[in-house]
Amino acid sequence: MASTVTEREDLENHHKDCLVRLCNPHVATMKEDVLYHFNLSTGTHNFPEMFGDVKFVCVGGTPSRMQSFIRYLALELGIQHPGDDYPNLCEGTDRYAMFKVGPVLSVSHGMGIPSIAIMLHELIKLLYHARCSGVTLIRIGTSGGIGLEPGSVVITQQAVDACFKPEFELKVLGKRVVRSTGLDEQLVRELAQCSLELSEFPIVVGNTMCTLDFYEGQGRLDGALCSYTEKEKQEYLQEAYQVGIRNIEMESLVFAAMCRACGLRAAVVCVTLLDRLKGDQISSPHEVLNEYQQRPQRLVAHFIKKCLGSAALS
Template sequence: MSEQTALSFIASPDDTKIYIVKGQKLVVEKSKGLGISLKSTVSARLTRTAIMAPILLNSMGNEHSDYIQQVEYVKNPHLDSMEEDILYHFNLGTKTHDLPQMFGDVKFVCVGGSPNRMRSFAQFIHEQLELPGNTADIRDICEGTDRYSMYKVGPVLSISHGMGVPSISIMLHELIKLLYHARSRDVIIFRIGTSGGVGLPAGTVVITDKAVDSFFRPQFEQVVLGKVIIRSTELDKDVAQELLQYSSELPNIPTVIGNTMCTHDFYEGQGRLDGALCSFSTEEKLDYLRKASEAGVRNIEMESTVFAAMCRVCNLKAAVVCVTLLNRFDGDQISTPHDVLLEYQQRPQCLVAHFIKKHLGLIS
């Protein structure tokens, strides 16, 4: 480890101060009160006991009161009058769990469809951050429910969201409330997953510029009490550009920025000819895909619009990073060998992990 990153941040026993240590030398003693917990075991030789180094360093020049001002992620005045908030699908609650203690230090949230994939990502990021302990011991925080899986690794949350807009929407409501109750700050959330490419070869990583609907509009329509509410699906452009820049530092991960089309269905909604129902011709399908390509669409999946819309409304920086499993101009079915698909699926994980390590100052 370089001299620049060989820093430790140790919380005092009463959790009111942070001791900044370089090697075995005390550098700074700072009043804590940052709304996060960094309790950790001091080993014989002090090393990275908390992966919060650059985050805390960035705060050293700020006034204490300015830094701890809470970000209001939620946009629901009714929450203030509730004695308890039960995050039902996470099997968590404000009375049954100490959410600030459990999640107050979260800085990065990575979500993806498959529970197994998000467990694998949790184990992968554990190794990438060089944290102590066995990856096999990482437990599912939501093990009391069968809806979602959640794993915490240092300042990183890894959560499954299932397939489609309804499933990820439910997860996002409870995730955003979780971050609010935990008083987490400056969180960046990533959706990492798979998609169908539009004019791109399999294995290409697409960083979403705009999430668009099936009419190529950058918006998400939500029906609330019989009325249609339209929300913007604009994502954080700085995060997207950073991801693209970092992709050039990784070998064998071809990466582009483009629009991502979100559909409500895997088959007819995406113009597939191989579903149980099909009411269009091959030429009609190809014509639609050509129009999508002309509109800047580079891949198709089923979650990005609601993900982008909710994160934007709730002041969360967000990015969608998905790998293509096939070029939809070439066909509909995924016939790539399983081991190749697994390698493809790891590409968004590698890119996002690289981003996280950069932001934590673990690599230059």
């Protein structure tokens, strides 16, 4: 037991001291790096001053969701001040939005792999230029559940593609490049422990399937195109359930792959808006969906608050 604890402490200390790295030697030779989609540049902004203290980055689909998260987190951390409106640090572009409170950055990423991939390239470079260390990235979002009641929160054990493989495929210069989509196992355990401490809503650990499409790619019957039967859809979703998949979304593959490649500790926490075994369309009232969307935020805020409390004590 003692050796296990020591190994865990060594990993944690390594993470705290580890600077964000890039897998691109060309960036170090650039006189100026323009993060176009953030409307930020190393030539016009002091990244270490603005972002050097960042330890946690939470990303999610929409600007409004990520702004509401930063407001909630500020309240939870006790660093909210009257009149604070938490301005968008990417002001001047409507592509992404970024908000900050203390050592936490909250960034929108849009919908789908291409959108979040662009954001991640620039976000990871931002953290690199700011000389951040010991950073944890968490995607908080919505998803379709498989065999779960709506409102259940899934902590992703492993991100897999539509063929249930834990890999992300990309064409680079016309060649097929495959990257692993493994997520940080220790971080999954830490989030699972936080879920036990909250006990406010159903939380499970399971695999997450990431698709390139919301309709045919996820086996829906209600799109403009559909070439399969209800029976075939059910067989596919049942097979997914049997291999441990508990939800479906559209970003986790590239999120896991890019974070892993750059040595960043990362996790995915999503709420389910429906059980895909029982239907394809989201029909819950707006106020119910809004409460569901806050559940990953509450879990992750609890985790961050716990981590910062532990850091203050150490």
